[in-house]
Amino acid sequence: xxxxxxxxxxxxxxxxxxxxxxxxxxxxxxxxxxxxxxxxxxxxxxxxxxxxxxxxxxxxxxxxxxxxxxxxxxxxxxxxxxxxxxxxxxxxxxxxxxxxxxxxxxxxxxxxxxxxxxxxxxxxxxxxxxxxxxxxxxxxxxxxxxxxxxxxxxxxxxxxxxxxxxxxxxxxxxxxxxxxxxxxxxxxxxxxxxxxxxxxxxxxxxxxxxxxxxxxxxxxxxxxxxxxxxxxxxxxxxxxxxxxxxxxxxxxxxxxxxxxxxxxxxxxxxxxxxxxxxxxxxxxxxxxxxxxxxxxxxxxxxxxxxxxxxxxxxxxxxxxxxxxxxxxxxxxxxxxxxxxxxxxxxxxxxxxxxxxxxxxxxxxxxxxxxxxxxxxxxxxxxxxxxxxxxxxxxxxxxxxxxxxxxxxxxxxxxxxxxxxxxxxxxxxxxxxxxxxxxxxxxxxxxxxxxxxxxxxxxxxxxxxxxxxxxxxxxxxxxxxxxxxxxx
Amino acid sequence: xxxxxxxxxxxxxxxxxxxxxxxxxxxxxxxxxxxxxxxxxxxxxxxxxxxxxxxxxxxxxxxxxxxxxxxxxxxxx
Numbered sequence: 335x336x337x338x339x340x341x342x343x344x345x346x347x348x349x350x351x352x353x354x355x356x357x358x359x360x361x362x363x364x365x366x367x368x369x370x371x372x373x374x375x376x377x378x379x380x381x382x383x384x385x386x387x388x389x390x391x392x393x394x395x396x397x398x399x400x401x402x403x404x405x406x407x408x409x410x411x412x413x414x415x416x417x418x419x420x421x422x423x424x425x426x427x428x429x430x431x432x433x434x435x436x437x438x439x440x441x442x443x444x445x446x447x448x449x450x451x452x453x454x455x456x457x458x459x460x461x462x463x464x465x466x467x468x469x470x471x472x473x474x475x476x477x478x479x480x481x482x483x484x485x486x487x488x489x490x491x492x493x494x495x496x497x498x499x500x501x502x503x504x505x506x507x508x509x510x511x512x513x514x515x516x517x518x519x520x521x522x523x524x525x526x527x528x529x530x531x532x533x534x535x536x537x538x539x540x541x542x543x544x545x546x547x548x549x550x551x552x553x554x555x556x557x558x559x560x561x562x563x564x565x566x567x568x569x570x571x572x573x574x575x576x577x578x579x580x581x582x583x584x585x586x587x588x589x590x591x592x593x594x595x596x597x598x599x600x601x602x603x604x605x606x607x608x609x610x611x612x613x614x615x616x617x618x619x620x621x622x623x624x625x626x627x628x629x630x631x632x633x634x635x636x637x638x639x640x641x642x643x644x645x646x647x648x649x650x651x652x653x654x655x656x657x658x659x660x661x662x663x664x665x666x667x668x669x670x671x672x673x674x675x676x677x678x679x680x681x682x683x684x685x686x687x688x689x690x691x692x693x694x695x696x697x698x699x700x701x702x703x704x705x706x707x708x709x710x711x712x713x714x715x716x717x718x719x720x721x722x723x724x725x726x727x728x729x730x731x732x733x734x735x736x737x738x739x740x741x742x743x744x745x746x747x748x749x750x751x752x753x754x755x756x757x758x759x760x761x762x763x764x765x766x767x768x769x770x771x772x773x774x775x776x777x778x779x780x781x782x783x784x785x786x787x788x789x790x791x792x793x794x795x796x797x798x799x800x801x802x803x804x805x806x807x808x809x810x811x812x813x814x815x816x817x818x819x820x821x
Numbered sequence: 822x823x824x825x826x827x828x829x830x831x832x833x834x835x836x837x838x839x840x841x842x843x844x845x846x847x848x849x850x851x852x853x854x855x856x857x858x859x860x861x862x863x864x865x866x867x868x869x870x871x872x873x874x875x876x877x878x879x880x881x882x883x884x885x886x887x888x889x890x891x892x893x894x895x896x897x898x
Contacts, residue, residue, distance in 0.1 A: 415877075481877070481880055481881045482881055483881055483883060617857075632856055636856065637856070637880055638876060638880060640856075640859075640860055641860075641863070641876040641879045641880060642876050644860050644863060644864060645864070647860065647861070647864065650860060651857050651860060687857065
C-alpha cells in the first residue's frame with residue numbers, strides 16, 4: 335500500500351493521504367525550531383509523495399533540479415550577454431526536450447505515420463504525472479535569473495524543495511521561485527487568518543472535487559459525452575454546462591486543496607482561480623482561470639514575442655496571442671483536441687482585438703455601451719464561447735462535437751428538461767448550487783474565511799470532519815484522478 | 822521620481838487626464854494599462870524620446886521607476 339502503484343497516484347482526497355499527512359504534520363511541528371531538519375524532512379516527504387505516484391521516475395525531479403540550478407548559476411555568473419543567452423537557450427532545450435520525450439514522442443510519431451499512411455504501434459513511454467507543471471515551475475526560475483529580476487539561490491537544498499514541494503508537484507499552482515524561495519528558511523508562522531483560510535480551502539476543495547465534480551461526471555456528464563446521439567439536444571446542452579462546472583470544480587478544487595494544505599504548514603502558494611465564469615471577455619477569462627499558467631505564458635512567451643515584433647503594433651499582439659495559446663493547447667496534452675482548443679482561444683482573443691474599435695462604435699450607437707445589460711451580454715457570450723471550447727477540449731473525436739451541436743440544433747426537445755429535473759434531482763441540484771455559489775459576490779468568500787478564523791480549534795476540526803464525512807458519502811468506489819493530472 | 826515628459830506620454834496613451842505615477846507604480850494599478858496596451862506605451866515612449874529599447878531590457882521592467890531609469894540611461898549616453 336505504501337509503495338508505488340501504477341495508475342493510483344497519492345491524491346489529496348484519499349484516506350491514505352489523510353493518514354500520511356497527519357503524521358507528516360505531527361513530525362513537522364516537532365522540527366519547527368530546527369530549520370535544516372525541517373527542510374530535509376519536507377524534501378523527503380515530497381519525494382515519497384511523488385514516488386508513490388510515479389515510482390522511480392521521481393528521480394527526474396533531481397535531474398530537473400540539478401539542470402536548472404546550475405544553468406541559472408551560470409547565467410548569473412557572466413556579464414557576457416551572448417553567453418547568458420546561450421545558457422538560457424540550452425536550459426530551455428533540455429527542459430522542453432525531457433518534457434517532449436515523455437509527453438509528445440508517440441503523438442509526433444503517430445502524426446508522421448498517419449501522413450505516410452503507415453501502421454503505428456505506440457512506444458511504451460510512461461508519462462510521469464505533473465511533469466508539465468514542474469518543468470514550467472523550474473523554468474520560471476531560470477527565466478527570472480536571466481532577466482535579472484531574481485538573484486539565484488546559493489542553496490541547492492532549497493531549490494530542490496522548490497522543485498519537489500509536494501502540494502503543488504502534481505498539478506500546480508505553478509508557483510514563482512521569487513515568491514517561494516524566501517519562505518523556505520523562515521520559521522513557519524501560521525496566523526489565525528491563515529489557519530482559517532486553510533480550513534476553508536480544504537473543505538471547499540473537497541466539496542468541489544468529490545461532491546460536485548466527481549459525482550456529476552460519473553452519473554451524468556460522461557454518459558452523454560460518450561453517446562451524444564442517444565440523448566436530446568437539451569440533455570447535451572446540460573451536459574456541456576455540467577462539464578464546464580465539473581472541470582472548474584475539479585481543477586480549482588485541487589488548487590484549493592494544494593493551497594490549503596501548504597498553508598497548514600506555513601507556505602503560501604499563488605492563487606490559481608478567480609471566479610472565471612464572471613469574465614467579461616476571453617482575455618478576462620484567462621486572467622481568472624489557471625492564473626499561474628496564464629501568468630507564466632504571459633511573462634515568458636507572450637511578452638517576449640510581443641516586444642520583439644512591437645513595431646507591428648496591434649498585429650504584434652495578435653501574433654503573440656495566437657502563438658501563446660497554440661502552445662498553451664499543446665502544453666495541455668498530445669492531442670489535436672487540445673491544439674484546436676488552444677487555437678480557438680488564440681483566435682477568439684485575436685479577433686476581439688481586431689474588432690475592438692468598430693465594436694465600441696456599434697455598442698455606443700445602440701446606447702448599450704458600458705451598461706449593465708452590456709456586462710450581462712459579455713458574461714453570457716464569454717461563458718458560452720468558453721463552454722464551446724471545452725466541448726472541443728473534452729472530445730478527442732471532433733465528430734462528437736459536431737454530433738452534440740447537431741443534437742442541440744435539430745433535436746432539442748426542451749420538454750425533456752422537466753423529466754431531467756424529476757429523474758436526476760441531485761445532479762440538477764448540484765449543477766445549480768455549483769453555479770449559484772460561483773456567481774455570488776466574492777465578498778462572501780472573505781466573510782467565510784473570517785468567520786471560520788473566529789472558530790476555536792475544536793470548531794475548525796469539526797468543520798473539517800464534516801466536510802470529509804460529506805465527501806465520503808459521495809465518494810464512488812473508483813478513485814477519480816484529477817482531470818489536470820493527465821497534463 | 823517620474824519626469825513630467827514620461828508621465829505625459831503615458832497618460833496620453835491611456836487617455837487619462839491625471840494619475841499619480843510613482844516610481845513603484847506597476848502597470849495593473851493604472852487604469853487601462855494592460856498587457857495589450859503596454860506595447861502602445863512603449864512605442865510612444867520610444868518615439869517621443871527618440872530612443873530604441875532592446876526587448877531584453879523591456880522584459881526586465883517591473884515598475885514605472887524601472888522604465889524611467891532605463892530611459893534616463895539611454896538619454897544620458
